[in-house]
Amino acid sequence: MIEVNAVYVLVVREFKKLVREKSRLVSALARPVLWLFLVGGGMSRFVTPGMGINYMQFIFPGIIGMTILFSSIFSSISIIWDKEFGLMKEILVAPVSRFSIVVGKALSGTVVSVIQAAVILMFFPFLGIKLNFPAVLNTILIAVLLSFCISSLGIIISTFYESFESFSVIMNFIVMPMFFLSGAMYPVNRLPAILKILSKLNPLTYGIDALKHSILPNSGMADFSIITDLAVLVIASVVFVLAAGLLFERKK
Amino acid sequence: MAVISVRNLSRKFGDITAVDNVSFDVEEGAIFGFLGPNGAGKTTTINILCTLLLPTSGKASISGYDCASQPSDVRKSIGVVFQDSTLDKDLTAYENLLLHAYLYKLKRAVMKERIHDALHFVGLYDRRNDLVRKFSGGMKRRLEVVRGLLHRPRVLFLDEPTLGLDPQTRANLWEFIVKLPRTQNVTIFMTTHYMEEAEVCNRIAIIDNGKIIVAGSPDELKKTLGGDVVYIRTSDNRRARREIERLFNLDVSERDGEIYFTFARGDACIPGIIKTIGETVQSIRVQRPTLNDVFLKITGKEIREDALSSGDAVKEAVRAYRRRFDRG
Numbered sequence: 134m135i136e137v138n139a140v141y142v143l144v145v146r147e148f149k150k151l152v153r154e155k156s157r158l159v160s161a162l163a164r165p166v167l168w169l170f171l172v173g174g175g176m177s178r179f180v181t182p183g184m185g186i187n188y189m190q191f192i193f194p195g196i197i198g199m200t201i202l203f204s205s206i207f208s209s210i211s212i213i214w215d216k217e218f219g220l221m222k223e224i225l226v227a228p229v230s231r232f233s234i235v236v237g238k239a240l241s242g243t244v245v246s247v248i249q250a251a252v253i254l255m256f257f258p259f260l261g262i263k264l265n266f267p268a269v270l271n272t273i274l275i276a277v278l279l280s281f282c283i284s285s286l287g288i289i290i291s292t293f294y295e296s297f298e299s300f301s302v303i304m305n306f307i308v309m310p311m312f313f314l315s316g317a318m319y320p321v322n323r324l325p326a327i328l329k330i331l332s333k334l335n336p337l338t339y340g341i342d343a344l345k346h347s348i349l350p351n352s353g354m355a356d357f358s359i360i361t362d363l364a365v366l367v368i369a370s371v372v373f374v375l376a377a378g379l380l381f382e383r384k385k
Numbered sequence: 386m387a388v389i390s391v392r393n394l395s396r397k398f399g400d401i402t403a404v405d406n407v408s409f410d411v412e413e414g415a416i417f418g419f420l421g422p423n424g425a426g427k428t429t430t431i432n433i434l435c436t437l438l439l440p441t442s443g444k445a446s447i448s449g450y451d452c453a454s455q456p457s458d459v460r461k462s463i464g465v466v467f468q469d470s471t472l473d474k475d476l477t478a479y480e481n482l483l484l485h486a487y488l489y490k491l492k493r494a495v496m497k498e499r500i501h502d503a504l505h506f507v508g509l510y511d512r513r514n515d516l517v518r519k520f521s522g523g524m525k526r527r528l529e530v531v532r533g534l535l536h537r538p539r540v541l542f543l544d545e546p547t548l549g550l551d552p553q554t555r556a557n558l559w560e561f562i563v564k565l566p567r568t569q570n571v572t573i574f575m576t577t578h579y580m581e582e583a584e585v586c587n588r589i590a591i592i593d594n595g596k597i598i599v600a601g602s603p604d605e606l607k608k609t610l611g612g613d614v615v616y617i618r619t620s621d622n623r624r625a626r627r628e629i630e631r632l633f634n635l636d637v638s639e640r641d642g643e644i645y646f647t648f649a650r651g652d653a654c655i656p657g658i659i660k661t662i663g664e665t666v667q668s669i670r671v672q673r674p675t676l677n678d679v680f681l682k683i684t685g686k687e688i689r690e691d692a693l694s695s696g697d698a699v700k701e702a703v704r705a706y707r708r709r710f711d712r713g
Binding site for chain 2: 138150222228229230
């Protein structure tokens with residue numbers, strides 16, 4: 134059902150474009166770096182998470198999650214743009230299953246997000262965090278899973294919009310709430326009940342929780358077990374990618 | 386044999402019927418022109434034929450495959466050049482074609498050769514490693530056309546291929562397109578709202594408000610106007626009138642010292658006239674009706690002016706509907 138040729142060429146296209154436009158990579162990295170050092174640096178003066186961890190260290194997994202969130206969602210909702218002005222129609226009239234297109238786009242978003250997340254991860258020595266090679270590898274693997282999950286979610290979002298005017302709606306009502314209710318900046322278990330429920334429905338929460346396990350092990354900062362995190366991410370990815378495939382079919 | 390067959394096709398967007406009970410056939414190797422003002426239903430029809438949109442009712446098939454139920458087989462049989470460019474501007478010409486080759490599962494062995502041939506064919510071989518972003522409108526169009534042909538489709542769809550190009554580029558592109566059925570063994574289905582461009586088609590269908598109002602070859606359609614008007618000046622108009630009326634069995638009129646009559650193919654009657662009254666003829670001129678005249682006669686309006694604005698209104702309504710639909 135998945136056509137490898139199509140998936141492969143879509144991913145290579147995205148990778149080529151990323152390498153070609155290095156400015157895109159740099160500007161995409163500016164946001165997490167600002168949050169990490171300006172917001173994180175400022176807040177660390179009067180917030181102490183405890184357990185010998187300072188605030189910048191606490192938000193580091195969340196900032197990696199943020200990098201993935203923004204880059205995956207952007208990469209996927211570029212489909213809206215592509216439908217109107219770009220390559221998307223060319224892909225849609227090709228003899229390729231809608232499911233392959235969705236997987237190809239989700240993996241394209243994954244490649245871009247993981248590269249960005251990996252660059253941000255390399256800031257760990259400056260934050261006084263010690264990671265050995267297996268821990269870095271585990272973090273990257275979690276980033277891959279989370280990126281794929283969020284990219285697939287982004288494709289679902291893209292099928293509901295026909296024009297790019299909806300961009301700020303998506304930003305303000307989907308992306309920003311997802312970020313704030315993910316445990317990136319503060320632990321979600323101290324939130325009011327209603328927000329706690331919302332944060333538990335947010336796939337990003339589990340991705341960031343898993344990153345806390347791999348980046349800040351044995352710190353007591355994670356809210357769920359790593360098994361729960363990974364299970365939720367895998368199940369959500371499968372559900373999202375299948376739903377996106379169905380939504381990508383022709384309009385009735 | 387009909388390579389495209391459309392029967393009673395309709396497509397509604399809410400209350401608006403964009404395509405209304407349309408039927409037609411396109412023969413193998415033909416250049417079929419779908420003409421009409423903006424918003425007449427041309428692009429909606431193409432989108433149904435290209436498997437991007439499902440019809441509300443009716444049937445459309447390409448190469449015997451049903452566009453609604455066998456999209457994959459239809460997609461293999463067609464190449465499409467859309468109204469808005471679908472090239473990736475951040476990739477090179479070569480990479481755009483390579484992407485297409487992968488999407489259509491071309492064999493590795495033939496891939497490179499076909500891409501090189503295609504680039505040579507449109508004179509872009511030397512520019513193959515340039516980003517498409519740097520190309521002119523005409524270059525992009527030519528690249529899109531050969532990209533659509535790369536997998537050797539049976540039918541090539543061209544939706545307003547010359548829109549937004551300057552007259553010289555348009556003329557060059559047409560010269561290129563009319564050769565395709567012969568050189569590339571492909572049937573062409575094109576839409577345009579430039580009537581003069583449709584003259585190159587073997588067959589055309591004129592669509593307005595979602596309905597096909599007339600179909601035939603350009604010559605046939607012009608015949609519905611009664612054909613060309615032939616004006617002759619002679620030294621003996623009385624004799625000339627008598628001879629011509631006898632020869633073609635029609636009525637000849639006279640005005641301002643010139644006799645004139647309507648004839649299906651004005652140029653074809655000239656040899657007969659020369660043979661019978663050649664020594665008295667001083668001048669002959671043939672006025673050909675244009676497809677614009679045809680459209681004017683049938684709809685009572687010009688294809689450009691008010692037709693265009695009412696068409697745009699329909700297009701806007703369709704967009705508004707889709708926006709609502711997509712959110713709801």
